[in-house]
């Protein structure tokens with residue numbers, strides 16, 4: 001499989017497939033390793049969003065970027081092949097307080113694994 005074929009596959013797969021595959025890849029990447037007691041790192045898939053805050057309908061004035069990490073479906077809540085929607089469900093992890101988004105309303109925080117209810 002060529003790099004181009006991999007990119008094309010990832011470009012066309014569902015959000016669920018993309019986030020599931022990347023979560024498995026990121027869990028095994030050395031960039032996601034610990035540095036003893038000093039730091040913990042975790043690669044994550046995230047969605048960066050900014051809003052057009054222009055006062056008139058024709059203007060463009062971008063507000064600040066916000067970032068939400070993409071969480072997978074909570075185990076047992078959806079069929080294994082449930083595609084869901086694009087990453088349009090948003091909320092925050094009650095444990096680590098990061099913004100989380102997902103293709104489903106009942107997701108898991110990709111950092112701590114805790115269930116997160118999204119709307």
Ligand SMILES: [Zn+2]
Nearest residue numbers: 093096109112
């Ligand atoms: Zn969390």
